[in-house]
Amino acid sequence: MKIGLTYDLQDWYLARGYTLEETAEFDRVDTIEGIESALTSLGHETERVGNAFELVEALAAGRRWDMVFNIAEGLHGPGREALVPALLDAYRIPYTFSDPLVLALTLDKAACKHVVRDLGLPTPDFTVVREPADLAAVRLPFPLFAKPCTEGTGKGISGASRVETPEALREICLDLLSRFRQPVLVETYLPGREFTVGLAGTGSRARSLGCMEVVFLERAEAGAYTYLNKKDFENRVEYRPARCADARAAEELALAAWRGLGCRDAGRIDIRLDADGRPSFIEVNPLAGINPIISDLVILCGMNTISYQDLIGMIMDSARERLAGSPAC
The missing domain is CATH 3.40.50 (Rossmann fold)
Known part of the structure; x- marks a missing residue:
């Protein structure tokens, strides 16, 4: 081929x-x-x-x-x-990978969360700040977390993204609106463990490739997988294979979101636990990085004895299967 x-x-x-x-x-x-x-x-x-x-x-x-x-x-x-x-x-x-509708939807974190919530799946309460005047209407309890609506790789996320006061929320939102020229997603901050789940396949054939916990080290910006934490992950972050009850719950939620959103072939979903230890959907990456060495999905696969060639083979197999099954897929 x-x-x-x-x-x-x-x-x-x-x-x-x-x-x-x-x-x-x-x-x-x-x-x-x-x-x-x-x-x-x-x-x-x-x-x-x-x-x-x-x-x-x-x-x-x-x-x-x-x-x-x-x-x-x-x-x-x-x-x-x-x-x-x-x-x-x-x-x-x-x-390979998802269609234009899914990719446009999932890039917009707020729009994606609306759909996830309509699917009946847990995701932190949220609102969108499109202009400074919207800040007066934010009624969510603190602490909150603010990030650009349509960025990836942690862009716009820093140690200042977690806020405790209206003044801090205003400061970070004004900064993000100015720098990124796009709406800001403001959501309830979840203090629990952070997982990323790898997925392969489409629809009923979709399956988990495993779950990995993201643990922030002493040098990391606290509380989130920020742009700097991702960029300097060797010194700021530890990745741990997760096979506990919390990880299984995260995988179940991720798989339901993957299927509900219509994602295809392979990708990642980030899950965080709330104060009571319950998993919530944070965001999905249907075009996850697949660098052979440093990408989260590839690292996660390695923890689960899935080689790089096996991962690429799974992606191709999924694409061929869905194309053989329906000309609309």
Whole structure:
């Protein structure tokens, strides 16, 4: 099978003047090399395509593939993760991972939480601050947690994100509104253990790949998986395999959310426990990082004896299964 690879290479954007923070979600060359190597080992032929700009040029030139392995995050707007899949849908080229609707929904953390709540699944109470005047209407009890609505990789999350007073909430919201030019999600802060759950498959075939606890070390910014904690995870964070009752409850919730949201093929869901030890949905990453060494999903798989090639194989198997089962999937 001829597989096209779509991705956003960090170096491509840095060379065009974008900052490290703006490109924090984008991939390094070794990620693309790792995927390429795994797909080749599985018997596929690969072709590097690149980002949405390069995909447009390739499609206009008449290049086509049996399937596209898509990890392109996009750069601008709340629908940026949906752009490449939408282009591929227009040309009827099948691809891995979720469709444009799911990717647009899940990138918007507030919109996603509305759906999760409507599914009857627990998620922290929340509100959205779209402009400074909205702060007067926040009625949630403190402590609260504030973060940009449509960012990933911990962007906009810092030690100041957990707030105890209206003054601190106003300060962080005004800062985020100014820096990121997008709404701010304000939700009840959960003080319990933090887990991330790996998932593979689609619909009734979806399954957990395991659960990993994120433990913050002494050097970490307290209370959250912040941008700096993720960037310097070797010194600030410890990842622990989790197979206890709390982990099993987290996996059950993650699987229900994954199926309810319509996510496909593979990804991660973050779960946190409340003050009473009950799990709550925090957010989902349907385009989880898959760097062979440093990505959370890959680390989690390694803890559960799932090799990198096995993970890539599971993603391809899921995509083929759903495509064989229904032309609409």
